[in-house]
Amino acid sequence: MSIILTNISKNFGKFAALNHINLEIPEGELVALLGPSGCGKTTLLRIIAGLEQADSGRVVLNGEDKTEQHVSHRGIGFVFQHYALFRHMTVFDNIAFGLRVKPKKHRPGEADITQKVHALLELVQLDWLHDRFPDQLSGGQRQRIALARALAVEPDVLLLDEPFGALDASVRKDLRQWLRNLHHELNVTSIFVTHDQEEAMEVASQVVVLNHGRIEQQGAPSDIYDHPANAFVSRFIGQTNVFSGDDQDTIWLQSSGLPINDKPGKTAHVRPHDIDVEKASDEASAHAVLKDWQHLGALIRIELVKNAADADNATVYAEMPNEQFKRLQLNRGDKVSLRIRNAHWFH
């Protein structure tokens, strides 16, 4: 089911949480709403769900205007950050809830409900917990039960509010993969909110970057990473080195091999992996001094200090594979020459 939002605005007092949002989400996508805290992403999700009312704008789900409709009639499944499981009910009753509150003529029989709940429990691989209460489960288990509960009513759209926010790192990694697979299996249009860019890039098929109540960019993860629309997106997604673009920096960049014909913007953003590092053969070809490095697993992050007369002492980061770094046999304080392959210019 497709989702179309037109001109959504929402104010909390004088604070504009959402500012004329226009967004179109095609059917079957797994979309991440990504942004720093306070950017309005959760508010937007709650407006789509009907848990919050927009001050202006329309919410159209599958071609139907649902702006005025109550949350219970929107055909959405919502997964809350803190699970919001019914703590007075067993896991089984939690999942069965959505089926049991259906109007009599649509309500399945108790046998069908039992069958369906067990099927869902198997889908989330937790059938053995069906008679436990939520308080007896771990965080990851609760989140999966919450998801099964939302899926029980066969929603047209699945909305997840920071689904992995309250979980520890290793559980989070597993669940990300699992959510991706589940989406492949069910193919229900899904939107999840996150402030973790890694999570968004890893799980989503489409990423929507929000900041200060506005959409900064929408696109596939690789698009957003390779072609950031503006300085905010470039800085928010992945690591980046920011150069001011004054004469000094420009000369330094140029000498480091970056071709600059009539400067296309005020600041240059360079990804750490777009910088090649070599041991400097002589004083003249040295662009920087190696200050320190860190192991990031397969990659090494190198901290460099620009080797220029009265340069600001800002650190420049470069990244290279572990093996390559070993071959270079670099030590702290070594003079290095650089080659900058690519930069994004922004105003």
Added chain:
Amino acid sequence: MRKSYIMPGFKPTLGFTLVYLCLIVLIPLSTLFFKSMELSAEDFFNIITHKRVVASFRVSFTTALVAASIASIFGFIIAWTFVRYSFPGKRLLDALIDLPFALPTAVAGIVLATIYQPNGLIGQWLMQGFGVQVAYKPLGIVVALIFISLPFVVRTVEPVLQEFDSSMEEAAASLGASRLQVFVKIIFPNIFPALLTGFALAFARGIGEYGSVIFIAGNLPYVSEIVPLMIVTRLEQYDIPGATAIALTMLLISFVMLLVINLLQLWVRKRSGQL
């Protein structure tokens, strides 16, 4: 197995608890027991099965039950209003709730009797409009007991409602539940144990209440005489064993009823995974 506590002092605090309970609760109540032992079993039985005494038991327990039930409903609504909404004058109203705690109960009784008597402020309106007489009837006792016991319900339900996770409501609504279903299936079961506690407190208070009731009840034998009044009457006639016999019986019935309510509460909590 060695248990470690962050705060030391299990032994002195337990000792204090036991001494305190003995001095304040157990010893006075056991004198009640021993005093009534002065009676033969037959006399004891005759006293407590005297028609007028049995009638007073009926009046006391039914009015206390009815009043506690009504106070539970009203108390729940009041607590709900205070927790869920903010409105001007809320703090003032909030302070008003506790007033029955502070007011001498006799004062409450006199005021209620004045207002609810057949030509009183509200009483005449009820009398003319509906033909209902409140004061000097069992209904008057119920009114007095509701007044006395309302804060117990409000103050026990309020904190639980405050802590109630409202995202559970949102989750239920997103699953298609109507507002009524959200209330009946989600909110109420979570509040019920606290409401039961409030009910038990209100009920216990209602059974023991004397001051406010005697002014509004009219104290007609067989109709609106409460057990505490029977006890006081006996005492005034220097029939101390008779008074203790009735008191002991009342104590036992109350204890059993409160025990049942506690067990019910335990059962509810167990069934809903809160234990």
